[in-house]
Amino acid sequence: MEVAYFFRKARAHAFSIESLFDNIQQQVKIENQFKPQKVEVPSIRNFAANIVTAGQKQSRINHITGDIHYVSLGMKKSNTVLTIHDCVFLTRYSKWNFKYWLFKFFWYQLPMMRANTITVISEKTKRELIQLTGVRADKIKVVPNFFDPRLQFSPKVFNSAKPRILQIGTKENKNLHNLAEALKGIRCELHIVGQLDAAAKEILEENKIDYRNYSNLSFEQLKEQYLQSDMVTFVSTYEGFGLPILEACAVGRPLITSRISPMNEIADDAACKVNPYNVLDIRRGILKVIEDADYRDQLINNGWKMRYRYSIENVTNQYAEIYQQIATAPETFSLLRPAKAAASFFGLV
Secondary structure, eight states: OEEEEEEOOOBTTBOHHHHHHHHHHHHHHHHHOOEEEEEEOSOSSOHHHHHHHHHHTOOSEEEEOSSOGGGGGGSOGGGEEEEEOOOHHHHHSOTTSHHHHHHIIIIIIHHHHTOSEEEESSHHHHHHHHHHHOOOGGGEEEOOOOOOTTOOOOOOOOOSSSOEEEEEOOSGGGOHHHHHHHHTTOOOEEEEESOOOHHHHHHHHHTTOOEEEEOSOOHHHHHHHHHHOSEEEEOOSOOSSOHHHHHHHHHTOOEEEESSTTHHHHHTTSSEEEOTTOHHHHHHHHHHHHHOHHHHHHHHHHHHHTTTTTOHHHHHHHHHHHHHHHHHSOOOOOTTHHHHHHHHHTTOO
16 A cells, blocks of 8 residues: 655754654555655745645555645545644734634644544644644544654763753753753753754853754764763753653653653653743752762663653554555545534634
């Protein structure tokens, strides 16, 4: 059975979705005997060209891997799977902002109407999607992210005198401001992956943080950052999933993350959890990891135990089951669907 995976146009600073589904393609071919093909849309901003290309490149099963939700408008509904990673556009703007309704309609409501099945990467995203759009719960399936098999467990002697701390991401939700304040006076090296703007640099300098900054890293370079680190910080205020949680656990590094959903559920007992809005609590967590060797070992061991739950084999089988269900299901049509979709858009159901 042929499965076409539709990807956004490649860009320098965003490759997490591509990395995830490149691995899924390889695994689904090996384990489930599908014939995957990769389709990259031609443009970052020319939405019409992307929709036309998606329509021309359809296969037996079509899987939109994320970010370009709207290309489902050019596809056949009965065999299209849409993966939504988060609801960030609907949480960023108020309902009084025109952008809220623009994103709600073209990034969520219409694409979801044109998909047979919607997959999300966490229960938190599923709850948000239902609450914000009114989509039926039975149309959504939770399929989590997975440990990248290229990341192997690699023990490292912890440098408690001056630990090397790895921070992934620099967008506002990554909470670099509070992290910098929490690290003030702690002897460490902060290695930051992601572009820093002037405001972020100012905060780091104000708090006298000894930091290094990297951007446009290849996967191998990112892997090396994990291997060289002593600990990983991921105290985000908003995530759809939180892939660095799995990446830190995969290589065997103690992790500090946020005590909010979905990080709280995904990390389980494999991370030191802190209140991302409380600088003192973040600082407490960092110091505990630095000073308590037994606690660090416990976090690392608990992270290792998570490998099956978030293995690529387990996740790929869940996608393969969805493809099989779509391929074998009879097509149905209901005159009530357009009315239900309109009602959900305006929040009436």
